[in-house]
Amino acid sequence: MYPLLVNIKINDKIYVRDPRKTNLGRKIIEHSVLLIDELGLEQFTFKKLGASIGSTEGSIYRYFENKHKLFVYLLNWYWEWMIVRIDLNTLNITDPNQKLKIIIDVIADTAIRNTEIEFVNEEILHRIVVTEGAKGYHHKLVDEDNEEQFFHSYKRLCERIVNVIIEIQPQFRYAKSMASMLVESANNNIYFAQHLPRLSDLSKGEYLQDHLKQMLYFFALQLLRNPSTNVLSTMSKEEWKTYDSFY
Amino acid sequence: MYPLLVNIKINDKIYVRDPRKTNLGRKIIEHSVLLIDELGLEQFTFKKLGASIGSTEGSIYRYFENKHKLFVYLLNWYWEWMIVRIDLNTLNITDPNQKLKIIIDVIADTAIRNTEIEFVNEEILHRIVVTEGAKGYHHKLVDEDNEEQFFHSYKRLCERIVNVIIEIQPQFRYAKSMASMLVESANNNIYFAQHLPRLSDLSKGEYLQDHLKQMLYFFALQLLRNPSTNVLSTMSKEEWKTYDSFY
DNA sequence: TTTTATTGATAGTAATACTATTTTTTTAAG
């Protein structure tokens, strides 16, 4: 099987020494995923990580400058993994609607692991992305991080989605926003279903991912429908545009 | 004018002593907004806040148990302020489409301040919600916070939106997810436009909020359109539902 | 005016986020 041989490329500015090349490095990645999941990003420290792999703080600093970069490394892993899954699964597909369907399946679902290739438990990685992901790019120094291309993989992931959207609806004006919205909403709805259920129509349990897919399909289909004039709405699109609230 | 007299209710479990009732308390709120905006949530500390208002760390701890609760207090302020603006502006409106329009205007826009009532600069508050907001509910102890009703105002805000959605389309199945998606997407698109422009179709500048509103109207209209069978898509809804990718 | 509540000043602790140094272990090359 090809999928197992795919390797994930990560921007080398994120790390000091490539963690995939050594035993300790791989242990750092493997256990940081487990420990962030267990403790949450705030309570996770290099000292605790060192202890959990029988190593020390100092040794971890030789791989990552700080906790934030290690976390961004994990996010990149996740984004690259999504891209790989999308690419593999759309390889022989020509119909863009089918492609969009597959993309939604991929971003909503982590059931299938690349167990053989690497030491990262992708299901847990997905969970930490859902719970903590936004912290990777919501902070004072995003612009610096962005200049160093730390979010390049996220952009590539969204680009894949944008291309399919444009294939379906060449005149669609909001492809980028729709792409990031699909990804962010997928994660948000999983999180809300589990922790703030009044903010989502989905409920936690066995069928969460199936219902999420169904909902995202529905959203995607509606958004990409040919803009028509006979909307149910009593107010026409033009009315909407000109109407201004008085506040 | 009524708006200036509206007062914002905040869950009293969030604070130790009500900051609105004393001079020092009001200064804490006012300057925490400014300082979080300036430093970011991570670099913001009670010590620095104390220094910036000519007080001490210890005094601030008499109002808030910790930084997180102070931040959640600010989020609640923001959510309550949104609710107030929605309520005031939809007071005499009966058409639900007009109401939805107003809601979108409100969540996309902070141009109009309640300058007279309080000491909080809502424009800056909005900025910190856009940049840091998600951190308030993405952490290991959400469930505890949620049990204490720390997110009640966010839910109320979304409920307002849900009610309007249901008025427009009583059979709509995803009202809650759509409501939270509108709010989250509004903030994300402002943030992306400013920091990760490849993730949004909007661009920063003078017209950001106008374009955001237009986009959100479009999304809302499309999502609430009567599900029809004659979609552009070459694949029917049924095909979408049954089709399964092979990964 | 006196009691009480609030704030300010100061001190102290455990943990975090590092940096630095030195020794031990592992690996790689001759």
Add this chain to the structure above:
DNA sequence: CTTAAAAAAATAGTATTACTATCAATAAAA
């Protein structure tokens, strides 16, 4: 198999954070 080089472990140390505690000064209320 030996030796040199690289990597990791052990240890120590610093500034800052996130608190808690105490006590004096000041403001407010009775």
